[in-house]
Amino acid sequence: MTDHATDPATETFVAHRNxxxxxxxxxxxxxxxxxxxxxxxxxxxxxxDLGQVRDARAYLVRITTRQALNRLRAVKRRREAYVGPWLPEPLLTTPDVAEDVELAESVSMALMLVLETLSPTERAVFVLREVFDVGYDEIAAAVGKSTAAVRQIAHRARQHVDARRPRKTVSPSETRAALESFRRALETRDPQDLLDVLAPDVVLVSDGGGIKRAAVRPVVGAGKVVRFYLGSSARTGATITCEPTLVNGGPALAVRLDGEFDGIMAVRVEDARITGLYYVRNPEKLTRVEAETPLALR
Known part of the structure; x- marks a missing residue:
């Protein structure tokens, strides 16, 4: 596409690519x-026929939505056969994404996991309406439903997400503080320090994709999570080190075992304690954590 930089179609597409x-x-x-x-x-x-396109942004979003819906229906079937829990692919994001509260929340690992519980059409309607503020008529054209049906789907999806998303937005500084406490406790293998930073009902979801060792189902409860981590480190004997990073618009940790990059740890924090741990170890999902991925809502 770079060979045709002066072409209007290319310029428009590139302008809206993010x-x-x-x-x-x-x-x-x-x-x-x-x-x-x-x-x-x-x-x-x-x-x-660009001469017939009145709103290039809306037209491109419509095409993207249709193609994403087709692919989402196909990958839903593949994910049912996935080995162990499935987590979204983490993205190394730019600092401006973290500063945009609305954008950062919309791509957070916690919300992305909630979106996984929606049907493909519900997810498309929710994302377009709640995140990108697309009008109901435009959404109807994109998903092939009537405007009235889209309004009902949007209402149902919003209720579903609101019942499962974090109760309040946590500042990046609060998340960093909890992550720093977790990092120190993990590196020193101190069980009490781990218990202090984890909420009693914390949930650990680890994704190895059948390639790397991971829990085959979510680990629930602070005591079980601590035993899981300390047991795993005792079995491998590896030295754990963690480096702060910015993933999906929020603070996260890049985890190393004996100096070798092992995975990305994202968290959900409420009331200064970690309620969700999301550990992506599947190497096929770690290709976008070395270079920043630009994102945009407009």
Whole structure:
């Protein structure tokens, strides 16, 4: 596409690319799938009669949504056969994403996991309406439903998400403080310090994809999470070190075992304690944590 930088179709697509990637990623939870959707969107965009397109942004979002919906229905079936829990693919994000509270929350690991519990159509409607503020008529055209049906779907999806999302927004500084306490406790293998930073009902979800060792189901409860971590480190004998990083718009940890990069740890924090731990070890999902991925809501 760079060879045709002066082409109006290319310029328009490039101008909206970060937005389109964000739409696709929030619908799919996978950067690789989102990139495939963007390629499919591009192929359809260059065949469009631009003289008949009144709103390029809306038209591109509509194409992206349709392609993402098709792919989401297909990957839903694949994820049912996934080995162990499935977590979204983490993205190394720019500092401006973290500063945009609305954008940071929309791509947070905690909310992305909640979106996984929606049907494909519910997820598309919720993302377009609640995150990108797309009008009901435009959403109806994108998902192939009537405007009235879309309003009902949006209401149902919003209720579903609100019942499962964090009760209040936590500042990055609060999350960093909890992560720092967790990092120190993990590196020193101090069980009491781990218990102090974990909420009693904390949930650990680890994703190894059948490639790396991980819990085959979520680990629930502070005591069980501590035993899981300390037991795992005792078995391997590896030295654990963690480096602060910024993933999906929020503070996270890059975990190393004996100096080798092992995975990304994201968290959900409420009332200064960690209520959710999301550990991605699957190497196929760690390709977007070395270079920053730009995201956009507009």
């Amino acid at each position: 937005l389109l990637f964000t739409v696709a990623y929030e619908m799919l939870g996978s950067a690789a799938d989102a990139e495939d959707v963007l390629q499919e969107t591009w192929l359809r965009w260059v065949k469009a």
